[in-house]
Amino acid sequence: MLRILLFLVVVFGASCCFVIRTRQKDTIPGPLLARITTYYRVWLLIAGDAPSKYASLHKRFGPVVRTGPNHVSISDSKYIPIAYDAKHVFRKGRFYDVFRPLYRGKPMDTVFTTSDPALNKSLKRSLVTHMLSRPQLYAKEVDESVDMFIQQMQAMEGESIDISSWPFYWAFDMTYTLVFGGSFGFMANRCDFNGMVHSFKTILRSTAVLGQVPQWCPTTLANDRFMTWCRSFSSFPDPTIKLLNAGSSPNTLRRVSEHTLNAHDCGQSLLCRVLANRTLNEDSPEYLEVVNVLFEGYLAAAGEVAVSLTSIIYSLLGDPRVMQTLAQSIRSKDMKVTPYLFVHAQLRSAELSNVLPSTAVIKESLRMHTSNSPPMERVVPHGGLAVNEHLLPEGTVVGIPQYVAHRDQNVYGLDADDFRPERWLEADESALRAMEQNFMTFGKGCRGCVGRELAMMEMRAFVMKVLDVYDIEWASETVRPRVANYWMMEYFDFYVRFKPR
Numbered sequence: 001m002l003r004i005l006l007f008l009v010v011v012f013g014a015s016c017c018f019v020i021r022t023r024q025k026d027t028i029p030g031p032l033l034a035r036i037t038t039y040y041r042v043w044l045l046i047a048g049d050a051p052s053k054y055a056s057l058h059k060r061f062g063p064v065v066r067t068g069p070n071h072v073s074i075s076d077s078k079y080i081p082i083a084y085d086a087k088h089v090f091r092k093g094r095f096y097d098v099f100r101p102l103y104r105g106k107p108m109d110t111v112f113t114t115s116d117p118a119l120n121k122s123l124k125r126s127l128v129t130h131m132l133s134r135p136q137l138y139a140k141e142v143d144e145s146v147d148m149f150i151q152q153m154q155a156m157e158g159e160s161i162d163i164s165s166w167p168f169y170w171a172f173d174m175t176y177t178l179v180f181g182g183s184f185g186f187m188a189n190r191c192d193f194n195g196m197v198h199s200f201k202t203i204l205r206s207t208a209v210l211g212q213v214p215q216w217c218p219t220t221l222a223n224d225r226f227m228t229w230c231r232s233f234s235s236f237p238d239p240t241i242k243l244l245n246a247g248s249s250p251n252t253l254r255r256v257s258e259h260t261l262n263a264h265d266c267g268q269s270l271l272c273r274v275l276a277n278r279t280l281n282e283d284s285p286e287y288l289e290v291v292n293v294l295f296e297g298y299l300a301a302a303g304e305v306a307v308s309l310t311s312i313i314y315s316l317l318g319d320p321r322v323m324q325t326l327a328q329s330i331r332s333k334d335m336k337v338t339p340y341l342f343v344h345a346q347l348r349s350a351e352l353s354n355v356l357p358s359t360a361v362i363k364e365s366l367r368m369h370t371s372n373s374p375p376m377e378r379v380v381p382h383g384g385l386a387v388n389e390h391l392l393p394e395g396t397v398v399g400i401p402q403y404v405a406h407r408d409q410n411v412y413g414l415d416a417d418d419f420r421p422e423r424w425l426e427a428d429e430s431a432l433r434a435m436e437q438n439f440m441t442f443g444k445g446c447r448g449c450v451g452r453e454l455a456m457m458e459m460r461a462f463v464m465k466v467l468d469v470y471d472i473e474w475a476s477e478t479v480r481p482r483v484a485n486y487w488m489m490e491y492f493d494f495y496v497r498f499k500p501r
């Protein structure tokens with residue numbers, strides 16, 4: 001007993017000395033726990049309210065806050081173009097390791113996860129060339145997917161609709177058509193028939209938390225034996241497996257290896273474009289690259305679009321004035337609503353008057369509803385980073401919280417906390433430039449979102465076509481959804497009714 005007591009006293013004394021020494025050395029303000037343990041960041045995330053916790057930290061400690069022994073959060077907007085630069089100077093941190101899917105027993109670095117600029121560029125080239133450089137090529141498929149959504153709402157007229165799920169059904173179906181061709185079948189089945197949506201949400205929540213302690217990754221998410229054991233439980237959430245074994249026939253991977261068959265049904269999908277007329281042997285390095293590009297194209301695109309659309313609907317329901325103004329402006333048009341119009345570089349002014357309100361509403365919703373809960377991590381390069389009076393050494397992991405940048409009153413005005421889409425229409429050129437610079441929904445710099453235009457086209461098509469025919473209202477006068485944000489926004493018990501206008 002005496003030995004244990006002595007041991008505890010020594011450990012306590014050593015910890016005190018360590019804390020005092022680090023406090024003396026460390027000039028960056030922040031909570032005591034953040035100095036001594038990386039698990040402090042797990043605590044920031046685990047309740048699903050990290051954005052407001054980061055905002056409170058900055059309110060209390062100022063523009064530079066220590067959030068872990070090697071992590072610093074910065075709220076000053078002028079560091080956005082520095083930390084999220086255009087030339088891969090600040091590389092991605094280890095947080096992204098947790099998003100590497102296990103393929104053939106090994107974690108696969110993707111365009112999104114890799115910190116290697118060369119790999120990032122080569123994978124991105126494929127995605128951009130074949131899919132994202134001309135999103136208007138997909139206007140027909142996007143249009144048809146919204147029509148399918150509308151048909152399903154017509155079939156369920158008067159029913160209470162779970163809108164925390166239906167945007168996922170729409171986005172997962174639509175993206176499957178764009179990436180692999182054919183149809184996945186969520187909307188047709190009117191449910192999460194293979195559990196993929198549930199898997200996606202659950203795994204995203206856990207990976208966000210695990211990403212705060214990436215040292216666990218080699219023994220957990222990146223460990224084949226551990227993951228094989230987890231996958232032996234049928235309830236284990238694994239969207240990659242669900243995608244591979246998708247209900248469509250042939251299954252997703254066979255779509256790649258059998259693409260040369262004459263009777264393929266992948267339309268003008270990314271799969272078809274990437275493969276062109278090639279036959280790829282499953283063991284060739286190119287095969288791996290194609291699978292990589294397809295999976296990333298699918299998973300990066302579908303989830304983000306679904307969550308963002310849910311946030312847009314949530315914002316509109318929260319402000320009937322905006323909902324009405326937008327619906328009126330859409331319904332007063334005398335042109336056919338096709339998403340193509342909204343990405344065309346040569347918009348005529350008559351068309352612009354219809355475009356701008358929906359774009360402003362979408363951007364304002366995305367400004368209010370943070371797409372990345374913790375700051376997107378970047379590593380300070382050789383030479384360090386001077387932030388105000390502090391010099392952050394090479395290797396420090398820094399990030400600028402999106403929630404804080406989106407509520408900066410110097411940029412968005414004193415009413416920055418309010419949902420007011422008009423701010424995007426009223427701003428003069430220089431104010432708009434500052435607002436755009438702080439708008440971090442799609443990330444920033446050379447690692448920013450390459451699917452932004454496609455995503456905006458898809459969401460505009462949805463909002464404009466659906467509001468053209470329906471009024472959306474809460475299913476209940478009193479029950480409101482619960483909201484959480486571990487990595488992306490999540491809505492629980494979110495029910496609405498689509499009423500034909």
Ligand code: HEM
Nearest residue numbers: 112297300301304305308371376441442443447449451455
């Ligand atoms: C509203 C929908 C979307 C949102 C809010 C969104 C958001 C983001 C954000 C914040 C990043 C940067 C993440 C970081 O730096 O940590 C990103 C990167 C990326 N996004 Fe999106 N995204 C959306 C739609 C799409 C779509 C439709 C695609 C199509 C394939 C896509 C593909 C990608 C890819 C490939 C990257 C990685 C780029 C790189 O690391 O170089 N995203 N996205």
